[in-house]
Amino acid sequence: xxxxxxxxxxxxxxxxxxxxxERAPTRIVKKAGGHFFVDFGRDAFGWLQLxxxxxxxxxxxxxxxxKSTADETVDRMPGGTIRYVATKLxxxxxRHSYRVQTPANKRNTSVAAIRxxxxxxxxxxxxxxxxxxxxxxxxxxxxRQQILxxxxxxxxxxxxxxxxNLDAIWDxxxxxxxxxTAFGIYVxxxxxxxxxxxxxxxxxxxxxxxxxxxxxxxxTHEYLLKNPTWPTEWKQHSVLMAHADWMYTGDVESIRxxxxxxxxxxxxxxxxxxxxxxxxxxxxDIVDWPAGERDGYVMSPVNTVVNAFHYRTxxxxxxxxxxxxxxxxxxxxxDESRRVLAAFNQKLYDEQQGxxxxxxxxPAHEHASLHANLFALAFxxxxxxxxxxxxxxxxxxxxxxxxxPAQFLLESFFESGEAEYALxxxxxxxxxxxxxxxxxxxxxxxxxxxxxxxxNLDWNHAWGAAPANILPRYVLGVRPLEPGFAKMIIQxxxxxLTQVEGKVPTIRGPVRVKVDAAKRRMEVDIPKNTTAxxxxxxxxxxxxxVGAGRHVFEx
Numbered sequence: 001x002x003x004x005x006x007x008x009x010x011x012x013x014x015x016x017x018x019x020x021x022e023r024a025p026t027r028i029v030k031k032a033g034g035h036f037f038v039d040f041g042r043d044a045f046g047w048l049q050l051x052x053x054x055x056x057x058x059x060x061x062x063x064x065x066x067k068s069t070a071d072e073t074v075d076r077m078p079g080g081t082i083r084y085v086a087t088k089l090x091x092x093x094x095r096h097s098y099r100v101q102t103p104a105n106k107r108n109t110s111v112a113a114i115r116x117x118x119x120x121x122x123x124x125x126x127x128x129x130x131x132x133x134x135x136x137x138x139x140x141x142x143x144r145q146q147i148l149x150x151x152x153x154x155x156x157x158x159x160x161x162x163x164x165n166l167d168a169i170w171d172x173x174x175x176x177x178x179x180x181t182a183f184g185i186y187v188x189x190x191x192x193x194x195x196x197x198x199x200x201x202x203x204x205x206x207x208x209x210x211x212x213x214x215x216x217x218x219x220t221h222e223y224l225l226k227n228p229t230w231p232t233e234w235k236q237h238s239v240l241m242a243h244a245d246w247m248y249t250g251d252v253e254s255i256r257x258x259x260x261x262x263x264x265x266x267x268x269x270x271x272x273x274x275x276x277x278x279x280x281x282x283x284x285d286i287v288d289w290p291a292g293e294r295d296g297y298v299m300s301p302v303n304t305v306v307n308a309f310h311y312r313t314x315x316x317x318x319x320x321x322x323x324x325x326x327x328x329x330x331x332x333x334x335d336e337s338r339r340v341l342a343a344f345n346q347k348l349y350d351e352q353q354g355x356x357x358x359x360x361x362x363p364a365h366e367h368a369s370l371h372a373n374l375f376a377l378a379f380x381x382x383x384x385x386x387x388x389x390x391x392x393x394x395x396x397x398x399x400x401x402x403x404x405p406a407q408f409l410l411e412s413f414f415e416s417g418e419a420e421y422a423l424x425x426x427x428x429x430x431x432x433x434x435x436x437x438x439x440x441x442x443x444x445x446x447x448x449x450x451x452x453x454x455x456n457l458d459w460n461h462a463w464g465a466a467p468a469n470i471l472p473r474y475v476l477g478v479r480p481l482e483p484g485f486a487k488m489i490i491q492x493x494x495x496x497l498t499q500v501e502g503k504v505p506t507i508r509g510p511v512r513v514k515v516d517a518a519k520r521r522m523e524v525d526i527p528k529n530t531t532a533x534x535x536x537x538x539x540x541x542x543x544x545x546v547g548a549g550r551h552v553f554e555x
Contacts, residue, residue, distance in 0.1 A: 017216075018116070018184045020046075023145040028138055029072050031130075036138040037072045038129040042175065042443040043460060045125050045182035045190075046147035047102070053095040054135045060089045061132040062100055066125055066459045067441055074130045080451050081191040081458040083125050091135065099146075105190075113193040114183045116148065123148060123182065125190050125460045127443065150181030150216060156510070157210045159471050159502040165427045166471075166497075169434045173468035174210045176445040177203065180462040186220040189447055189461035195220055196229050197237035199463040202407050204244055206468035212505035214249050221245060222254065225261050231286035232306050238266045239313040243320060249507055250484015256324045263321075263329065267313055269336075276339035277302050277347065278310050287371055290454050293402035295369040300359030304348045308375035311340045315380075323483070344381055348372070354389040370397035371405060378412035391416060399425055399432035402448060403464040410466060414474035417540075419493035422474070426467055434467065471502075476513045478504040481533060490524055491535035506530075521554040 026041035043066050065084035067075040078084050085102045104122045109115060116123060126145075131138055159170040180187070186203040187193045204217035221241040228235055242255055242262055255262070271278045281301035288294045297305075318333035350357045356372040359365035373394050376382050382390050394412070401409060406425075413422035429435050432449040440446065445464030448454035473479050477491035485506045492515050494500055501514035509527025516522075517537065526532050526548045534544040536553055544553070 018120075018148050018150050018182065020120075021147050021149050022049075023147055024140050025143055025145075028140065028143075030137070031072070034132060034134045036131045036134060037068075037074075038131070038138065038143055039068070040127050040129075040145040042179070043125050043127040044145060044147035044149075044179050045123050045460070046145055047121065047123055048100040048126070048129055049144040049146050050089070050098045050100060050131075051095070051142040052091060052098065052134070052136055054091040054093055056091075056135065057093055058091050058133065058135060060091055060134055061130075062087050062089055063130040063132075064100070064102065064124065064126040065128050068128045074128045080454070080456050081189075081447075083190060083459070085124060085126075108190055108193040114185055114187050114195065115193075116183060120148060125179075125444070147179075148182035149178065150184055150213075152178045152181065152213070153211050153505075154178075156212050156505040157472065157503055159476065160500070161475070162497050162499040163423075163427060165435060166423070168438065169426060169467050170471055172434060172438060172443070173206065173445060173465040175443060176460075176462055176465040177206050177210050177468050179444050180460060181216065184216070184219075185223060186216065186462065188463070189458040191447075191456070191458045194229075195224055195227070197224050197234040197241065198231070198404055199461075200224060201237045201241050201244070202404070202466055202469075203462040204241055205407075205473075206462065206465045208244075208248050209469040209472040209504070212507070212510075214245070214507065217241070218245050218249075218254055222258065225258050228265075230284050231289075232268070232280050232283040232303075233286055233309050235266050235268065236306075236309040236313050238262065239316050243316040246320060246323065246483050247480045248484070250486065252320075252323050252483075255320050259320075259324060259326070262317065267317055267333075268310065272310075272336075273302075275343040275347070276336060277307050277343050280306050288402050288405055290402070290448070293400075293448075293453060295371055295397060295400040296367060297369045297371055298358040298365060298367045300365055302347070302360050304344075304356055304358050304372040305375050307340065307344055307348065308372075308379045308381055311337055311344060311381055312379040314340060341381060344376070345383065348376075349386070354386070355393045356390070368393065370394060370400045370409075374401070374405060374409045374412050377416065378408040387416065391418065395421060399428065399430075399449075402453070403446070403461075403466070407463075407466040407470070410470045411474075414470070414493055417493075419474070420495035422470075422493075423495040423497070426470070434464075437464065472504040475500055476502050476504055477535070478506070478511050478513065480506075484508070485530050487531050487533070488526075489533045489535065490526075491533075491540075492522070492537055494537055519554065521552070523550070523552050525550050 025038045027039040029037040063074040063086050065074040067078040069075050186200040188196045188199045200220045279301045285303050287297050287305050314333050314337035318330045322330035355368040356376045357368045358372050437446045442459040444460040447457040447461035481487040481489050485508045498517050504511045508530045512525035514523040528548045
């Protein structure tokens, strides 16, 4: 990755938008004389503030971290990139307020990292604090967690269902989006503090699902257009981000302003063969990260995952080109997408196995991975007659991927009417699931399902928060049909759930949805200046067109 050219502009954006909030502890435990353990309830980026009336001058020992031990101490060896810092604080006699200074981490304050303005000093993510050799009792009144947060409306969204595990996962993922806004731009977590396109796309959709906020996603997207990262598919994600920005805001100005970059650099057409498929032998494909999460994927010059993305980017580029009046380009992208679709299904599908393989069919490429099939399904490349066998294969692999493709895996199942299976993946009690992240003790989503799958993982990675967008988009079912929610679809998919209700933010106002499956009753509130297509869970073949206002559907 090249050195960011827009770091100064990013600092200005942060300076104007990010706020300092104060959080009181939820619990304080006195361990011994002068030794206290403090729990702030949730992990957050910031610093510790103490107010102490000391009878004498002395040195206090302080430990801060994201993880605790069973005996209520800050974990000094948390593993991975889970944060832990030890520092000293010198107290002066009398009452004074102290900001606890911690050393900067060289990795996440490198030239390439996003830096917070100097006035905020060094920040780190922490939840727990230990204080040793305190001359006074530590009580809630004299200890605070000062946290950095981009403006966030906690009341903009809501989700509740008949499954308490699903509700806990929603709350976990929603908070993850809020807590990771500390830098005024989407970053990949604390280890690097660098924006990456794939991380940012999942973060973008999740942010749209939990708050009526669109500037941060656009800022991140346009930053990445100027400061692209290395993976092939990450470049392709920029097209997905541009399209999502347009669909959720209705504003084409970002597309118009960045159209040439999207067209020339993000479609990767310079690498297309005569049949339309991309040969990326001169690029650096990623498929999934870390490499051990690829389900045995066999890399090849004509990569099935990359070409699934290629098809999707061409479809979206055609729509965006038409939106800004580039009709010739719109037609060309549409023609090219049809050519890729035909070649993809001819050359990357193995008739004998009945699934998509990782590269062109032949002796060298017979391996079929979860990834090759899930992205083909998610991006609309699988013909109807092939779907049953492809879906069955994907189910047979379970969650054999990292938290990143989980976004697209869940989308592919909901788009295919497989809500029950999708929800079983979200609420799974296994190692590869969000309940496992909660069991680990984190309050922000992890970079990977578990430390055993990524030994250097961090505990503050928003790309693990896919349910923050999947639940409002597919379980509540609220998605834009036309840019800026000029028209929307409300298509709840409950699977095994008996009840679900919530509020989904849109640029035109909140959408409220409440469904009681047992009573076959559904209520919706639609904001002004928009219309909706209602798809009842028990009558999906009979969509209903309605306008703004409150609507009740029941037998």
